Amino acid sequence: MKKFLTALCLFALVSGIAVTAVACTDTQENGHSHVYGDWTVETESTLFEDGKEYRVCTAEDCPDADKGREERALEADGKTNALFDYFTYTATTCQKGDEGIVLNKNTGNNSGGATYFSKDASVKNYAWDGAETTLSFTLDLSVFTQENDFTAFVLAFNQESDASYVFVDEIRIGIIKTADGFLFNELTGIDHANVQNTIAAVKGEGAKSFTGNTPKVSFTFAYDAETKTLSYTLSVAGQSIENTKTPSADIVGLRSLWNAQLNKDGVELYDLVKD
Numbered sequence: 680m681k682k683f684l685t686a687l688c689l690f691a692l693v694s695g696i697a698v699t700a701v702a703c704t705d706t707q708e709n710g711h712s713h714v715y716g717d718w719t720v721e722t723e724s725t726l727f728e729d730g731k732e733y734r735v736c737t738a739e740d741c742p743d744a745d746k747g748r749e750e751r752a753l754e755a756d757g758k759t760n761a762l763f764d765y766f767t768y769t770a771t772t773c774q775k776g777d778e779g780i781v782l783n784k785n786t787g788n789n790s791g792g793a794t795y796f797s798k799d800a801s802v803k804n805y806a807w808d809g810a811e812t813t814l815s816f817t818l819d820l821s822v823f824t825q826e827n828d829f830t831a832f833v834l835a836f837n838q839e840s841d842a843s844y845v846f847v848d849e850i851r852i853g854i855i856k857t858a859d860g861f862l863f864n865e866l867t868g869i870d871h872a873n874v875q876n877t878i879a880a881v882k883g884e885g886a887k888s889f890t891g892n893t894p895k896v897s898f899t900f901a902y903d904a905e906t907k908t909l910s911y912t913l914s915v916a917g918q919s920i921e922n923t924k925t926p927s928a929d930i931v932g933l934r935s936l937w938n939a940q941l942n943k944d945g946v947e948l949y950d951l952v953k954d
């Protein structure tokens with residue numbers, strides 16, 4: 680086509696036809712070069728869903744009906760450090776990291792960063808129909824350099840009560856540094872008044888070891904309203920612990936993901952994804 684355009688331009692010149700409307704460049708088949716403006720957001724990305732943005736040609740004489748429209752995806756906020764804006768925290772500082780949120784030391788009651796899966800922390804429910812779902816994230820544990828450096832994450836679920844959403848149950852993962860790697864385990868309880876007890880529980884029966892200080896952590900869960908059973912798999916660095924529990928009321932949604940305990944500053948959480 681390029682050859683044809685060139686030939687057409689030459690023909691126009693030699694035959695004396697006005698060529699002002701035909702810029703003889705080879706940028707487009709019609710000889711027009713698009714002049715792009717700024718990208719415009721068409722669909723905002725959300726925590727788990729990609730958004731979309733577009734740009735179009737700003738030339739007044741652009742001959743293309745779609746103005747040479749170009750589109751590109753905006754990464755879901757959970758995959759960028761916009762994740763920080765979905766977290767809330769009290770009694771603990773957190774910072775926006777290069778890739779996600781930097782969690783700092785929290786060993787007191789109700790401290791530590793948490794996300795309600797929304798930028799609006801007053802909306803404490805993320806609708807969920809009980810179908811098997813996986814929430815995963817990556818942790819940078821490179822600040823865990825000493826034995827018993829420790830953190831715990833809690834995924835909480837809601838019931839509906841008097842037309843509002845309230846906590847009904849939760850599942851928990853504890854991760855601890857050992858002499859030659861890490862251990863993780865399900866935590867059946869968190870004793871905020873005694874971190875040593877919690878540390879002992881992570882190291883106890885059922886503990887699994889892993890190495891590498893950027894593990895992928897995931898909660899896979901499904902709720903069967905017929906049997907009133909929450910089935911779940913806790914995975915860290917490719918190893919899993921499976922279990923079930925029977926909440927005291929039907930689960931209707933996710934409540935929060937909470938960094939319930941951390942005894943060292945500077946663990947970064949990033950790539951929060953829902954599958």
Ligand SMILES: [Zn+2]
Nearest residue numbers: 713714736741
């Ligand atoms: Zn154009």
